[in-house]
Amino acid sequence: MKLYFSPGTIASASAIALEEAGLPYEPVRVDFAAGEQREEPYLSLNPKGRVPVLITTDGTFTETGAILEYIAARAPEAGLAPADPVAQAQMRAAMYYFASTMHPNHAHGRRGARWADDPAAQAAMAAKVPETMTACCDYVENHMLTGPFILGDRPSVADCYLYTISTWLEGDSVDITAFPKLQAFRETMAARPSVQAVVAKGMIPQ
Numbered sequence: 001m002k003l004y005f006s007p008g009t010i011a012s013a014s015a016i017a018l019e020e021a022g023l024p025y026e027p028v029r030v031d032f033a034a035g036e037q038r039e040e041p042y043l044s045l046n047p048k049g050r051v052p053v054l055i056t057t058d059g060t061f062t063e064t065g066a067i068l069e070y071i072a073a074r075a076p077e078a079g080l081a082p083a084d085p086v087a088q089a090q091m092r093a094a095m096y097y098f099a100s101t102m103h104p105n106h107a108h109g110r111r112g113a114r115w116a117d118d119p120a121a122q123a124a125m126a127a128k129v130p131e132t133m134t135a136c137c138d139y140v141e142n143h144m145l146t147g148p149f150i151l152g153d154r155p156s157v158a159d160c161y162l163y164t165i166s167t168w169l170e171g172d173s174v175d176i177t178a179f180p181k182l183q184a185f186r187e188t189m190a191a192r193p194s195v196q197a198v199v200a201k202g203m204i205p206q
Ligand SMILES: N[C@@H](CCC(=O)N[C@@H](CS)C(=O)NCC(=O)O)C(=O)O
Pocket: 008, 009, 010, 011, 037, 049, 050, 051, 052, 062, 063, 064, 065, 099, 111
């Protein structure tokens, strides 16, 4: 498999899951500074101009939640997605929340041009990020982290997603010390060999 990534992005979630699953992959860096994600040949891989892209023998996949579920299904022995439908729905609820709410809130900080041309409007969106991301952390702390992990005692691909987003919090001016469960979760995940391997590959800047 090939995983297209840029350091510090949501693509790290898929890399962590691949490491957890024990599936070999080649990380391929996309140079955001050079705008490679918005040009050919990258646009032929992902017309959305975003990372991640996962190329597999089954096809080419985009969207973090879909990639994570594909990885979990490819390595059932790793137990990265539950068989129980209730736990599955809980895991998906977390991932949909990250994709539809928490990640877009973060993106309002540096990617405001997606939503407004007016520099003042972009600055207003960026100024709101600490507040909206803090509200998301409050939700995660009090309603999502039911144990050390999202599903309680056992890690799932949703935790790979949350860990990656949690690495953005200082940059978003969120005071993580206000969220002890989330802080403990981040420390637990950072100590896992999967995360350490992804850091060693330069995908999560330290
Ligand atoms: N819904 C997509 C979002 C992917 C996304 O927005 N990726 C960002 C990096 S975190 C990106 O590629 N941005 C490049 C750009 O905006 O030019 C997913 O979850 O995979």
